[in-house]
Amino acid sequence: MSAGGESRRAWGWHPLTDSWARRVVAEADVGEGDVVVDLGAGAGALAAPLLRAGARVTAVELHRRRAEQLRRRFGDNENFRLLVTDAAAFRLPQRPFRVVASVPYSSASAIVRRLLARDSLLVQADIVVQRQFARRVVEGGLNARGQGRFRGEIVRPLPRSAFRPPPRVDSVLLRISRGRPPRRR
Numbered sequence: 001m002s003a004g005g006e007s008r009r010a011w012g013w014h015p016l017t018d019s020w021a022r023r024v025v026a027e028a029d030v031g032e033g034d035v036v037v038d039l040g041a042g043a044g045a046l047a048a049p050l051l052r053a054g055a056r057v058t059a060v061e062l063h064r065r066r067a068e069q070l071r072r073r074f075g076d077n078e079n080f081r082l083l084v085t086d087a088a089a090f091r092l093p094q095r096p097f098r099v100v101a102s103v104p105y106s107s108a109s110a111i112v113r114r115l116l117a118r119d120s121l122l123v124q125a126d127i128v129v130q131r132q133f134a135r136r137v138v139e140g141g142l143n144a145r146g147q148g149r150f151r152g153e154i155v156r157p158l159p160r161s162a163f164r165p166p167p168r169v170d171s172v173l174l175r176i177s178r179g180r181p182p183r184r185r
């Protein structure tokens, strides 16, 4: 992927509206000091309310111009960190972490695979994904990927108007949570 004049479609540019981003963060119930990764952070729709909630946020964004926007917007906040890299191949945090993200739909499967890796210390992921994908995850895909350590549930549907511009597919908030707390390495 080139990071210059790339098409909107290839990069999945459907940012959440601010009010829906706030709603997703409220639903995820993030606490002060939680380590939260925002995968495909865009212009920071979710990062902003996450920081307001007191989370320590790592934003992962591959698109150079959006990454630069994030750096300008949040670079002064000591709780903010930016990784300009592929969300499906980022280095997992070495401590228990959460994910709150509206991910690029084309990479959702690879991202979930990454989050459920054997060495992952993921505690809970609240991710906005395509409804069809979420169904597959909840109806069995997770057992194979998460080897029984994680369970999935669809928390709520999101209307297409939750995004600007609205996507052509239906979206939901998918929650993947761990049965027992992860053992630290």
Ligand SMILES: C[S@@+](CC[C@H](N)C(=O)[O-])C[C@H]1O[C@@H](n2cnc3c(N)ncnc32)[C@H](O)[C@@H]1O
Pocket: 011, 012, 013, 014, 015, 016, 039, 040, 041, 042, 043, 044, 045, 046, 060, 061, 062, 063, 066, 085, 086, 087, 088, 101, 102, 103, 104, 105, 107
């Ligand atoms: C659906 S938008 C969501 C943006 C933001 N989270 C929001 O809700 O407003 C997906 C974002 O993922 C970014 N993206 C696409 N492919 C990526 C990848 N492989 N790794 C990291 N970011 C990626 C896009 O540039 C875009 O900013």
